[in-house]
Amino acid sequence: MYAPIPCNMICGVIFDLDNTLVSSALDFDWLRQQLGCTVETDLLEYISDISDLSLRTQLGNKVIEYELADARQSTIMPECENLLLYLRQQKIPTAVVTRNCAQAAKLKIDHHQLQFDRIVSREEFPPKPAPDALLDIAKQWRLAPKNILYVGDYIYDLQAAFHANMPSCLVTNGEELPFIDQASIVVQQLDSLTDILREQAYMSLQEHDSVEV
Structure with a gap:
């Protein structure tokens, strides 16, 4: 059992790939x-x-x-493009950390014309739930892990985030998952995450304005 890391100021977002950004029918x-x-x-x-x-x-x-x-045969997940557009508009860096091989990850991302600052496959670092890839991205971005959100749909994603001291977002895709209480944020689809990040950005701006006054 892992207690989720609190989700406060998010300055970067890392995504899982399969059934988070694009569909997967892997059995x-x-x-x-x-x-x-x-x-x-x-x-x-x-x-x-x-x-x-x-x-x-x-x-x-x-x-x-x-x-x-x-x-x-993959398809893009609902509201994925809108979330990525919002993050680009806010100049929030994005990356993908996947257990997929590099060939499959590139094929999926290129096919759906998605853009990320970095894509990490299992050939580069020990695969999730190991936190190595997440920590390396945090180092590259010069951000504290607590200010980076890792978004995924499976227990390995939550465990990797926990071990990296990062908050996590679990995308349930409407399923009842037994590890839901181990996520910092839980959403059914990515549009809800967009709303949460917008609200956090608004609250941060309000706090900043009140301090200046």
């Missing part, structure tokens, strides 16, 4: 079964722990093929 239970991985085991860890290089490469390539096929 990891089916894929685990195909690759001989138990349900309880993280698939990427299972493959990385295989000592036989040939087999490890073979299974890794199968995962990449599956991800690329999913990328080609």
Whole structure:
């Protein structure tokens, strides 16, 4: 159980990719079964722990093929473009941290003509729930982690944010999720997050004006 980091002044936003910004139909239970991985085991860890290089490469390539096929049929999530437009207007930096391979991530982002200051795939850092990628982006942006919001749809996203000392936003997509209480913010769709960020920016401006007076 992870207690969420309080969400106050947000100066940067990092996103998960699948079912946060674009749709994904990846069935990891089916894929685990195909690759001989138990349900309880993280698939990427299972493959990385295989000592036989040939087999490890073979299974890794199968995962990449599956991800690329999913990328080609993906659609953009509701209100994604409006949220990203708002963040650009406010000059708030954005990034993507995904467990996808680099090829699939680039294919999805390019296909939907999305723009980010940085895109990090699993080849660059240990995959979520490890916080390494989030912390590296915070360092690059020269922002305190507590001022960066990580947005995702799964428990790994919330855990990565917690370990990076970042507030998190859980996008439920209308589902009842068992880890909802571990998120700093909970929204059904991204338009609600846009509203929350607008309200925070307004409140911050009001506080600033009152201090000046």
